[in-house]
Amino acid sequence: MRQARAGDVVRVHYRGRLTDGTEFDSSDGREPLEFQVGGGQVIAGFEKQVEGMEVGETSTVTIPANQAYGERDERQVQSVPRNTMPDNLDLQVGTRLTATTRDGKQIPLTVTDVNEEQVIVDANHPLAGQDLVFDIELVEIVGSEPGLKFGQ
Numbered sequence: 001m002r003q004a005r006a007g008d009v010v011r012v013h014y015r016g017r018l019t020d021g022t023e024f025d026s027s028d029g030r031e032p033l034e035f036q037v038g039g040g041q042v043i044a045g046f047e048k049q050v051e052g053m054e055v056g057e058t059s060t061v062t063i064p065a066n067q068a069y070g071e072r073d074e075r076q077v078q079s080v081p082r083n084t085m086p087d088n089l090d091l092q093v094g095t096r097l098t099a100t101t102r103d104g105k106q107i108p109l110t111v112t113d114v115n116e117e118q119v120i121v122d123a124n125h126p127l128a129g130q131d132l133v134f135d136i137e138l139v140e141i142v143g144s145e146p147g148l149k150f151g152q
Contacts, residue, residue, distance in 0.1 A: 018133070
């Protein structure tokens with residue numbers, strides 16, 4: 001049976017959990033996740049595990065933080081004066097916000113603390129600094145994208 005390789009568009013079912021067993025995501029009840037192997041559409045460690053799998057094969061992999069969402073960067077945690085936030089925002093720990101930089105780039109933020117004077121926001125991905133465990137089942141190899149051709 002053919003193995004998934006770089007350039008293949010594949011469909012997988014997965015269950016993602018932290019090393020303590022806490023589940024953070026799953027394809028249960030949804031269509032399988034479809035992506036191109038080598039296309040950078042999923043985290044590197046996940047993609048690397050799928051490459052070489054055969055349809056119907058299942059695998060469990062622990063992906064270190066540096067191959068997942070990276071290490072936490074405490075410089076990404078900022079204190080913002082509460083009075084600079086719109087009054088209509090219901091700010092609570094866990095609230096997700098989006099900030100826009102001067103050049104138009106959007107940055108997702110999570111509120112980690114709030115009081116009458118300050119709001120602490122964190123721009124790290126919520127799974128940054130975490131090793132992740134995935135159970136993966138390769139459901140289908142949909143097809144291949146044409147490979148790159150190098151020539152004269």
